[in-house]
Amino acid sequence: MGAPDRATIFPALAAILAGAGATLALLLAETQWHVAVVALAGVAALLIGGRAGFGDAIHRSVASHHRVTSATSWLAGAVVVFLLREHNFELLMLCTVMLYVLAGLGLTVQFGFAGVVNFAAAAFMGVGAYTAAVLMTSTGLPHLVVVLAAGVVTALIGSVLLLPLLRTRGHYAALITIAFGILFRTFLEVNDTLGGPQGLKVPGLQIFGYAFNEAIEFDDETEWSFYTAYAGVFLVVLGLAYTLVRRVERSWMGLALDAVRLDETAASAFGLNGAAWKIAAFSFGNFLAGIAGALYAILTAFIAPASFTFGDSLLLLSIVILGGLGNPLGLLPAALVVVVLPEKLQVIQEYRFLLFAALVILILLLRPGGLMPRRAREYFPGRSS
């Protein structure tokens, strides 16, 4: 403690505050002008902040005050949820963003850390979603167990792809995952017991006898949206998953994954089993995607094959790349852009995807490494090495 090169905590707190504020502003913006202003301000902040070196200051400050900043982040998330407690739609969007970030975390481990491509992330979410739907309707398992089971089943089904994935590289491996995505959708569409193309209803979440689908009423005057409870649970799940992924990244496991991604031959010369690390990363990523899918099914209460298409997989992948490949923190702004922005552009109706696509291209033109590119590994966090 008290090392001379410890940075002050203020940049980190300011960044968290700005992040929470931007999230709230984007979610609550109603007219197209508000949306445009918030989006442009966000992009400008990132660009100017990056040039002026705020990024480094924030980074040093976070690294020096790890506990305080992570506690503040949790608190900021809870405050955002609390402030939105009566806004059904905004909470639904926030929940969706959190689940996309959760799935994006899985993809980051696969693609960003281990270098295993996965063009079927939405299909894996779908596996989790359908597993949860079936388990919730046909068994009496507690719902928390169901969600975990959905993650495990997704990882197991994903292991079908392991053999072909380990034997191929690059584009060929990508094709295998694309094929899996198409296979998954076709399988669902011809399978009547899983609802066929028409989809399945999913019951609401119940944890320890508490039914999540009921609005939270205090008295006649105040009533919180039932999504508040969902958002709270998702925040906890996301926070745990994020912490876990961060710890993995910083540990010797993250180091091994990086080595395997950068040069598998060199890694194996140092005694690392490339195949084993890829299997671990792929399965863990699918586990997270499965959990995200299960929660998504419960949240929207209805799932159909059309919700887990190749296009959705690309959307997830674009979140990971837009955020900055391999940087879990970048997922949040990227998911906000990819999930919330098209929704906020509803006012321009059929032209919204045109504008949205142009904006994404613009962002990647100005920041080719994504909104928050991954930094070089620091072996002694907090010290300017």
Place this chain on the structure above:
Amino acid sequence: MSSTARALLAVLLATASLASAKDTVRIAFIGPLTGGVSANGLGGRNSAELAVKLRNADAKAKYSYELMALDDECKPNVGVQVATKAAADKNVIAAVAHYCSTVAMGTVDVYHRFGLPVVIWGAVLPDITYANDFKEIHRVNGTMINQNETAAKFMVAQKYKRWAIIHDTTDYGKGHNRYFSEYLQKNGGQILGTFGVTADQQDFSAELTRIKELKPEVIYFGGITPLGVRIRSQMDKFGVKAVFQGTSGIISDAFVEGLGPLAEGVVAFREGAPAEKLPGGKYFIEQYAKAAYSDPPEAYGPFAFAAANLVMDAVEKVGPDRKKVRNELNRTHDYDSVVGKISFDDHRQNAVPLITKFVVQGGKWLVWEDSEYASGKRPLVR
């Protein structure tokens, strides 16, 4: 300023504020504005918007209306999102929603939970109204049940007895197969074989060879245009001589253009009627043309128009209150609209749906009654 001028100004201001004193009532429109079926969504959107514009131009209307158009992308998860958006917005009194059945299946619960009265304008799956008893959900268009009931009765009346069925394995094709088979058997038709094919299948030699052996008089096809074109042309190559009977999904210009002379004598059925055949169709077409939209209203445009008017009439009658509007919509009986009379049954499904029979004659889809096939000049089987 002189006192007269001031008085004049006051009067002017007063009238101006009187003219704009109408409360604004917000209505949501939800449909697929982007993606593969966006043509239908845009047609529906324009039609609903037209209804709102005409109503706002009407000096007698008690409220002025604002249409909030939302895009469901024909995807249930996006549908739930926008449905929540509309339903959670307390200013939205009612919605005119959904072309895609799978989206409507996902969103009905949302409307019910938030108590937003909704009139479905295009989705045809029966379950949307019949698998629940939500007082919020109404539908002005017919379902595939009605379409196939008419189809089966009509074809049996043409003295056909033996059918082979090819359907795609989407909800659309499977639903059509289910209801057509049901009504055909009820009416005494015989089904020799049923073949499910995927919507993007290219080669049908296996199915058609088998069908040729079965010697059906009619091939019933449940699916949409591209698949229908492929099957009909390959039927010709395999020398399968049978009447080709389709569903609403093949009634498009692309079907006739894709097949050329082979399309001759193909029959199909659709909910509703061509706009010009509708009771208020002429009025609708005129107004739609006057508004100069860049996209056509498509088949379900008049239904969206009728649904929007139905909703606005309910608001005019009972005021902008969701519960009252819902009860008013529930009571709809013999309501005059551009698509004919609307009466809701106990599941708030329009009980008098209109089904039109079509046949291709001389490279065009004609209403059966107007064709030379109906008058007996041309026979159906070549």
